[in-house]
Amino acid sequence: MTVDAHPAPLVARPARVRPARFLLPLYTWLVIAYTIVPIGVMVAYGFNRAPSGRLTFSWLGFTTEWYRHIFDIADLTGALVNSLELAAGSTVVSLVLGVPLALALARYRFRGTGAVDSVIFVDIAAPSVVVGASLLSFFITLNVARGLLTILVAHVAFNVAYVAVIVRARAVGLDSSIEKAAADLGAGPWTAFRTVTLPLLAPGIVAAALLAFAMSIDDFIITQFVAGQTLTFPLWVYGAVKVGIPPQVFVMGTLIFAAGVLIAIANTVLQRRTTL
Amino acid sequence: MEPRRRTLAPYLLGMPGGVYLAVFFIVPLFAVLSVSLQTGNPDTGFTLTWHWHEYVTAISQYHTQFVRSFFYAGISTAVALVLAYPMAYWIAFHGGRHKSTYLLLVLLPFFVSFVIRTLAWQFILSDQGFVLGTLKSWHLLPQSVHVLSTRTAVIAGLTYSALPFMALPLYVALERIDRRLVRAAGDLYARPASSFLRVILPLSAPGVFAGFLLVFVTNVGDYVNAAILGGPGTTMIGNVIQTSYLQNFDYPMASALSSLLIAGTLIVIYLYARAFGAARIQEYA
Numbered sequence: 237m238t239v240d241a242h243p244a245p246l247v248a249r250p251a252r253v254r255p256a257r258f259l260l261p262l263y264t265w266l267v268i269a270y271t272i273v274p275i276g277v278m279v280a281y282g283f284n285r286a287p288s289g290r291l292t293f294s295w296l297g298f299t300t301e302w303y304r305h306i307f308d309i310a311d312l313t314g315a316l317v318n319s320l321e322l323a324a325g326s327t328v329v330s331l332v333l334g335v336p337l338a339l340a341l342a343r344y345r346f347r348g349t350g351a352v353d354s355v356i357f358v359d360i361a362a363p364s365v366v367v368g369a370s371l372l373s374f375f376i377t378l379n380v381a382r383g384l385l386t387i388l389v390a391h392v393a394f395n396v397a398y399v400a401v402i403v404r405a406r407a408v409g410l411d412s413s414i415e416k417a418a419a420d421l422g423a424g425p426w427t428a429f430r431t432v433t434l435p436l437l438a439p440g441i442v443a444a445a446l447l448a449f450a451m452s453i454d455d456f457i458i459t460q461f462v463a464g465q466t467l468t469f470p471l472w473v474y475g476a477v478k479v480g481i482p483p484q485v486f487v488m489g490t491l492i493f494a495a496g497v498l499i500a501i502a503n504t505v506l507q508r509r510t511t512l
Numbered sequence: 513m514e515p516r517r518r519t520l521a522p523y524l525l526g527m528p529g530g531v532y533l534a535v536f537f538i539v540p541l542f543a544v545l546s547v548s549l550q551t552g553n554p555d556t557g558f559t560l561t562w563h564w565h566e567y568v569t570a571i572s573q574y575h576t577q578f579v580r581s582f583f584y585a586g587i588s589t590a591v592a593l594v595l596a597y598p599m600a601y602w603i604a605f606h607g608g609r610h611k612s613t614y615l616l617l618v619l620l621p622f623f624v625s626f627v628i629r630t631l632a633w634q635f636i637l638s639d640q641g642f643v644l645g646t647l648k649s650w651h652l653l654p655q656s657v658h659v660l661s662t663r664t665a666v667i668a669g670l671t672y673s674a675l676p677f678m679a680l681p682l683y684v685a686l687e688r689i690d691r692r693l694v695r696a697a698g699d700l701y702a703r704p705a706s707s708f709l710r711v712i713l714p715l716s717a718p719g720v721f722a723g724f725l726l727v728f729v730t731n732v733g734d735y736v737n738a739a740i741l742g743g744p745g746t747t748m749i750g751n752v753i754q755t756s757y758l759q760n761f762d763y764p765m766a767s768a769l770s771s772l773l774i775a776g777t778l779i780v781i782y783l784y785a786r787a788f789g790a791a792r793i794q795e796y797a
Contacts, residue, residue, distance in 0.1 A: 260599075340521075355533050492623070497620070
């Protein structure tokens, strides 16, 4: 039996007043407002005056000064650069490792499928503090000095799982007969993969790459454990909490936020256009 | 599926990623266990002595923080569930053409660094911040009211960071419900309340459990909310682990605490996987 997942909408019964009519939308907007308030605070305090260069909790007046002096704090800028490099690096490595893993899981049933599945599951569900603490213990045991490289290793360790899950979901939905058709038409396995499978997988790979990049740039807990003396953007911000936050932190946060939202919207629009 | 010939392909494809996860995720979990059974100090080095006393000390000294972590995580997860469910329901069933816009709005916090979000709450909840400051200047609140460094502030922060992680699996589960089942309930004269309770709610249960697991486990181990929004009386187990590792360099104690936390969360995850299957969570993660 094949069913249409979205049949015609329910016909409302006119006699009954339904709370769904006005209460639920009102409620939804209230929760959304609650969600957005801290983001608004971040954007607003990026425009707050701060004579000492550190923000106070009170509002002292509007200024665009911090947007003009965004990169004035050298070690904050350095930490941001570290974060961007780590995000790019861990995205690439986790795609290289995760996409084939996803294909293996989606296309074949092999010895160890269940084990790999469980490991991916635990990797995603485990609390960050556990992942960070265990990697630190591991590096201590092996006497590995902590720095950019150990952070990269850690970021790949959680990103591989996300990439595998997202790309696999896409690969499972693909019709493998298309690839067989390519083979019947004389394409070798590699050509069939490159010209047929890869383009079909592309939206999944792009989504996985975006998520991996975002997870890496945002990660704080795992990074703090394996960073040694190296600072990333979130680590720098955390360290500044006690001494006072310079407005540039909120400016950078705002710009990262804006870039993320724009990319997410662009990605959705593009995918909608290509699938229609 | 390629049933015709046995092939090496899946092993070749899966090997690099699988080995990576084994070396940098599974082996480290055992490294924690090994370090927790070592004795020594940062200057002379640590040797494996199989002494279990760190565990005895860990439990006797820090059971308050363990209990507190599970308590905070439980409350914040429950509150996030109650907050998110009606919203996820409305977006899934009545969102219409704007579903993805609403969803984007709910997920906006994902685009702000976790530390900055928590910091923003510190600005909001501080005594001079615009909420308490304004209320106090209008004499709607006595000067003695503080929110920061209380339990309330930490739980509120945990709830806030949990909200999108809770809303997303709920939405996915609700969105999947076959609308004809709901219509059938109506045709059989079920009142909206009972068709919700007996059709929609049970069918959305996988999303509820997935959200609950993801959020609960994340919040049990969190220490950022407690560090930024909390005070001396709100220390969670994550804070203790972080300090033991990174400030006191007491690796055996830190590892013993981590092992206990790993054991606790693995039990929760295992029970979940038993009940709902490991593949389930991946659909919602």
